[in-house]
Amino acid sequence: MQKVGDPVRVVLAEDHPTVRAGTRALLEPEGFIVVGEAACEREALEIVSEQQPDVLMLDMKLESGLALNAIPQFLAAAPGMGILVQSCYEDRAIICGALAAGAAGYLLKSSPVSELVLAVRTVASGGRYVQPSLGAGLARAQGREPELQLRERQVLGLLAEGHTNREVAARLTVSVRTVESVRAALRARLGLVTRADLVAYARQNRSADV
Numbered sequence: 001m002q003k004v005g006d007p008v009r010v011v012l013a014e015d016h017p018t019v020r021a022g023t024r025a026l027l028e029p030e031g032f033i034v035v036g037e038a039a040c041e042r043e044a045l046e047i048v049s050e051q052q053p054d055v056l057m058l059d060m061k062l063e064s065g066l067a068l069n070a071i072p073q074f075l076a077a078a079p080g081m082g083i084l085v086q087s088c089y090e091d092r093a094i095i096c097g098a099l100a101a102g103a104a105g106y107l108l109k110s111s112p113v114s115e116l117v118l119a120v121r122t123v124a125s126g127g128r129y130v131q132p133s134l135g136a137g138l139a140r141a142q143g144r145e146p147e148l149q150l151r152e153r154q155v156l157g158l159l160a161e162g163h164t165n166r167e168v169a170a171r172l173t174v175s176v177r178t179v180e181s182v183r184a185a186l187r188a189r190l191g192l193v194t195r196a197d198l199v200a201y202a203r204q205n206r207s208a209d210v
Contacts, residue, residue: 008124011036011051013044013067014059023057030117041070049077054124060087060094068094071101082123095134105129114181122149132185155182160202
């Protein structure tokens, strides 16, 4: 897990060099440090063991095949690390299997940069992140409401008090862009459409995590 104040150290496990290069190009301007890249499980395991990163960004399908069964090995090699699966698969069984195996997050490769950044930071800090559209679907399938993350509860609590995005950002010491990303994630996770819907939900479900 990332220590407060330290940059997030990331290993990329992805079998397409262009995708790895693109992901690195997206992460580094945001302050992340990519400490290793791998195309197969063996390479990834060696790098993870040596570097002890905060986050392993894991493609679900590497050169060596489906990486699902390797998740426990990665966690054993770096116990403080969080695994964020980045995949094209939207299959519920694969998502649930990855999370059950120990992954802390699941994100589609088609997700926007803001959501990628939010997911990596959440996993690095010890939290869990499932792309909202996927998480809402899983929750509905399991017959329960999605469990909100701490940052989402904080934003909801401040929205319930009538604060603007800029005011929320100042209170939480984050960027306005981050607040906007969290709000978008909340709407998708909760099945809400407009800001008014989100504010109404916030007022009905006030949070004390601020």
